[in-house]
Amino acid sequence: MLQLKAQLGGDEGKHVFVLKTAKETLTGKYGEDSKLIYDLKDQGGELLSLRYDLTVPFARYLALNKITNIKRYHIAKVYRRDNPAMTRGRYREFYQCDFDIAGQYDAMIPDAECLKIVYEILNELDLGDFRIKVNDRRILDGMFAVCGVPDEKFRTICSTVDKLDKMAWEDVKKEMVNEKGLSEDVADRIGEYVSMQGGQDLAERLLQDPKLSQNKQAFAGLTDMKLLFSYLELFQVTDKVVFDLSLARGLDYYTGVIYEAILSQTIPASVSTPAEQNGADEAGVSVGSVAGGGRYDGLVGMFDPKGRKVPCVGVSIGIERIFSIMEQKAETSSEKVRTTETQVLVASAQKNLLEERLKLTSQLWNAGIKAEVLYKKNPKLLSQLQHCEETGIPLVAILGEQELKDGVVKLRNVASREEVDVPRADLVDEIKKRTL
Amino acid sequence: MLQLKAQLGGDEGKHVFVLKTAKETLTGKYGEDSKLIYDLKDQGGELLSLRYDLTVPFARYLALNKITNIKRYHIAKVYRRDNPAMTRGRYREFYQCDFDIAGQYDAMIPDAECLKIVYEILNELDLGDFRIKVNDRRILDGMFAVCGVPDEKFRTICSTVDKLDKMAWEDVKKEMVNEKGLSEDVADRIGEYVSMQGGQDLAERLLQDPKLSQNKQAFAGLTDMKLLFSYLELFQVTDKVVFDLSLARGLDYYTGVIYEAILSQTIPASVSTPAEQNGADEAGVSVGSVAGGGRYDGLVGMFDPKGRKVPCVGVSIGIERIFSIMEQKAETSSEKVRTTETQVLVASAQKNLLEERLKLTSQLWNAGIKAEVLYKKNPKLLSQLQHCEETGIPLVAILGEQELKDGVVKLRNVASREEVDVPRADLVDEIKKRTL
Numbered sequence: 066m067l068q069l070k071a072q073l074g075g076d077e078g079k080h081v082f083v084l085k086t087a088k089e090t091l092t093g094k095y096g097e098d099s100k101l102i103y104d105l106k107d108q109g110g111e112l113l114s115l116r117y118d119l120t121v122p123f124a125r126y127l128a129l130n131k132i133t134n135i136k137r138y139h140i141a142k143v144y145r146r147d148n149p150a151m152t153r154g155r156y157r158e159f160y161q162c163d164f165d166i167a168g169q170y171d172a173m174i175p176d177a178e179c180l181k182i183v184y185e186i187l188n189e190l191d192l193g194d195f196r197i198k199v200n201d202r203r204i205l206d207g208m209f210a211v212c213g214v215p216d217e218k219f220r221t222i223c224s225t226v227d228k229l230d231k232m233a234w235e236d237v238k239k240e241m242v243n244e245k246g247l248s249e250d251v252a253d254r255i256g257e258y259v260s261m262q263g264g265q266d267l268a269e270r271l272l273q274d275p276k277l278s279q280n281k282q283a284f285a286g287l288t289d290m291k292l293l294f295s296y297l298e299l300f301q302v303t304d305k306v307v308f309d310l311s312l313a314r315g316l317d318y319y320t321g322v323i324y325e326a327i328l329s330q331t332i333p334a335s336v337s338t339p340a341e342q343n344g345a346d347e348a349g350v351s352v353g354s355v356a357g358g359g360r361y362d363g364l365v366g367m368f369d370p371k372g373r374k375v376p377c378v379g380v381s382i383g384i385e386r387i388f389s390i391m392e393q394k395a396e397t398s399s400e401k402v403r404t405t406e407t408q409v410l411v412a413s414a415q416k417n418l419l420e421e422r423l424k425l426t427s428q429l430w431n432a433g434i435k436a437e438v439l440y441k442k443n444p445k446l447l448s449q450l451q452h453c454e455e456t457g458i459p460l461v462a463i464l465g466e467q468e469l470k471d472g473v474v475k476l477r478n479v480a481s482r483e484e485v486d487v488p489r490a491d492l493v494d495e496i497k498k499r500t501l
Numbered sequence: 502m503l504q505l506k507a508q509l510g511g512d513e514g515k516h517v518f519v520l521k522t523a524k525e526t527l528t529g530k531y532g533e534d535s536k537l538i539y540d541l542k543d544q545g546g547e548l549l550s551l552r553y554d555l556t557v558p559f560a561r562y563l564a565l566n567k568i569t570n571i572k573r574y575h576i577a578k579v580y581r582r583d584n585p586a587m588t589r590g591r592y593r594e595f596y597q598c599d600f601d602i603a604g605q606y607d608a609m610i611p612d613a614e615c616l617k618i619v620y621e622i623l624n625e626l627d628l629g630d631f632r633i634k635v636n637d638r639r640i641l642d643g644m645f646a647v648c649g650v651p652d653e654k655f656r657t658i659c660s661t662v663d664k665l666d667k668m669a670w671e672d673v674k675k676e677m678v679n680e681k682g683l684s685e686d687v688a689d690r691i692g693e694y695v696s697m698q699g700g701q702d703l704a705e706r707l708l709q710d711p712k713l714s715q716n717k718q719a720f721a722g723l724t725d726m727k728l729l730f731s732y733l734e735l736f737q738v739t740d741k742v743v744f745d746l747s748l749a750r751g752l753d754y755y756t757g758v759i760y761e762a763i764l765s766q767t768i769p770a771s772v773s774t775p776a777e778q779n780g781a782d783e784a785g786v787s788v789g790s791v792a793g794g795g796r797y798d799g800l801v802g803m804f805d806p807k808g809r810k811v812p813c814v815g816v817s818i819g820i821e822r823i824f825s826i827m828e829q830k831a832e833t834s835s836e837k838v839r840t841t842e843t844q845v846l847v848a849s850a851q852k853n854l855l856e857e858r859l860k861l862t863s864q865l866w867n868a869g870i871k872a873e874v875l876y877k878k879n880p881k882l883l884s885q886l887q888h889c890e891e892t893g894i895p896l897v898a899i900l901g902e903q904e905l906k907d908g909v910v911k912l913r914n915v916a917s918r919e920e921v922d923v924p925r926a927d928l929v930d931e932i933k934k935r936t937l
Contacts, residue, residue, distance in 0.1 A: 171877050
């Protein structure tokens with residue numbers, strides 16, 4: 066029961082993680098993505114919005130409840146006024162699964178744990194090859210400074226850099242120059258940096274960069290990046306983690322490390338709609354990001370009346386996207402995905418045995434066996450067996466006059482069709498043994 | 502993963518069980534409770550509401566996806582514009598846990614399963630004594646007819662009868678006469694019926710009632726009630742189930758059997774606020790209904806363009822109320838409720854062992870052990886042990902220079918303080934054995 070509660074978001078889910086949230090709670094946290102917030106009006110006329118992610122409500126929860134240390138996960142729906150793309154698992158309303166660590170700790174230890182968790186999940190789910198890109202907002206800011214971007218344009222240029230996963234550099238540069246008013250020079254200098262990828266070695270090399278290393282922000286970010294990779298080494302996840310200077314992430318609230326996990330696999334072009342193939346190569350549509358996150362040390366303070374900060378780092382997993390990939394995988398494979406865990410169907414071959422079937426079903430339920438019975442007075446044996454085949458129930462417990470007289474049940478293996486008479490007293494153990 | 506998905510409401514959660522729902526979807530389903538629906542306006546100006554329960558979205562899902570057979574559970578939030586009462590677990594936003602069986606089956610078999618499930622849950626959770634009241638909308642309608650209530654007043658009188666769990670008969674009668682315009686005679690005749698409680702015997706007795714048995718609706722309801730009790734007998738749950746003619750349930754969509762589970766336990770007056778004690782006896786506040794449901798054979802048809810019906814029966818479990826009772830129980834008992842499942846904390850007694858702690862933690866994670874490590878470079882052993890005591894972690898794996906040299910880990914039982922050196926190769930098995 067406690068576990069169930071944890072899955073629902075724990076205690077904190079009860080009052081504060083409201084889906085319906087005052088619009089001002091969300092204002093000023095999402096940068097240019099703010100246009101995707103669903104705004105609503107309630108009966109009282111107060112301006113309300115649907116929550117955009119689980120991070121802002123979490124930060125607000127910590128501030129309102131004066132919590133300074135917590136590690137928790139939370140699975141719940143969020144809303145984006147975006148263009149949906151069904152086959153890629155991109156919806157306007159979708160579940161996210163968030164994991165966050167809040168508290169004042171030594172540098173990069175919780176950050177490394179978040180990356181380890183993303184690695185574990187993607188590895189375990191067997192979704193094919195993946196990459197986890199890592200960067201740091203302080204490195205980006207330092208880079209913008211040494212490239213000559215004016216301070217007040219850091220956030221908006223950051224949003225433009227963030228588009229590099231969907232747009233070519235040429236187009237990103239055009240936006241920087243034409244829309245955001247950077248000079249060509251400055252844009253080109255950014256272009257050099259954002260083409261860099263590596264690991265601990267890149268962090269070390271950039272710490273030698275005469276300009277970057279002189280910038281306080283960049284120096285702090287690069288030192289932490291080096292430390293992060295040393296922990297990732299201990300966690301044995303560096304084979305998939307890349308320090309990538311083009312990773313920006315659009316949201317305003319990040320203050321340090323940021324990361325994003327990308328599956329290498331593409332969806333076959335045949336199952337994606339033409340609209341979804343825009344910008345995709347001919348081989349198919351890239352699934353794109355399935356997890357992302359970072360450090361947000363200032364967000365809790367924005368909700369605290371005295372501005373008290375609680376450093377936080379976390380990750381959001383796009384479980385709907387992951388499900389949509391798993392479903393497509395299941396569709397193309399011959400394996401049928403079972404949707405129930407039923408161990409046995411209680412059936413009968415003769416008429417007028419409903420009461421005996423219900424009695425046995427109840428006994429099995431009481432013994433902790435996952436049992437089903439068809440809700441018919443006199444179902445045909447064939448339809449009972451077909452139900453098992455369709456739903457993947459592995460065993461049938463068959464009752465007949467003779468079995469009742471003998472005190473046994475005929476236990477049938479649906480796949481092999483093998484049948485054996487089992488004494489009533491041994492039935493529970495026999496079912497458990499055969500459905501382990 | 503599939504299990505996780507089921508907990509999120511399964512496939513159906515993805516598109517159709519939207520929380521934000523067009524207002525017209527909810528209109529005309531909840532009777533007088535409709536005033537509790539949260540209405541919202543989205544940016545486009547379309548009238549929207551927050552879902553009121555999980556039943557209406559489920560019915561809509563079946564209709565839109567042409568599903569004629571399904572058995573599923575769904576845990577999610579619903580919204581009521583009601584007066585909250587925190588200590589009783591009554592919120593404006595709260596989780597419900599619904600179980601429903603849809604499909605054309607033989608009478609009362611799925612209905613009996615729903616009651617069995619409510620019984621099992623309340624029994625298993627050990628929340629003290631409880632009662633499950635059962636009635637049938639057809640019996641109520643038949644009763645209203647033979648008492649002389651005009652047809653068009655059936656639903657509104659039903660809502661008034663529903664208040665009998667909170668109001669005395671005198672006040673309910675007053676509402677029937679003064680507000681709903683019934684004559685005293687008619688109200689008194691209703692009063693006689695709604696005082697009746699029993700089991701299968703009451704159904705049999707009422708089938709002999711010359712007026713009721715002549716009414717088609719009542720006859721069908723009573724015949725089914727008798728059958729239902731025969732199945733409940735087989736399921737061995739009749740000790741808690743009461744056929745109670747005063748049970749009405751306010752919602753419009755029920756068409757047959759209805760039920761409601763009530764805990765006998767009260768919350769001590771000391772923890773309830775004065776406002777919540779209105780109408781409660783001095784001993785404390787009654788928790789009231791923790792589960793309810795019934796048969797709704799017409800609801801799916803309301804969403805089907807051709808009006809095709811899918812008979813359904815289901816139950817909603819008020820898990821927040823149940824949690825609030827369990828929490829109060831935990832508070833008054835000396836047992837501390839653990840909020841994590843962590844099996845072991847990886848600790849060290851000396852400085853400069855962070856890397857070794859992280860390496861061991863990662864190894865334990867990879868072996869499926871729930872391990873934690875403090876996010877500090879050099880935490881004190883005492884603070885590591887205190888963390889275990891506070892959070893209930895039963896084991897500490899302690900690393901030191903000597904242990905590293907010897908290839909062992911000191912495994913400490915937090916409660917008994919007993920320590921034993923375990924070879925690294927045996928550590929996983931040892932932890933599993935001690936935390937079974």
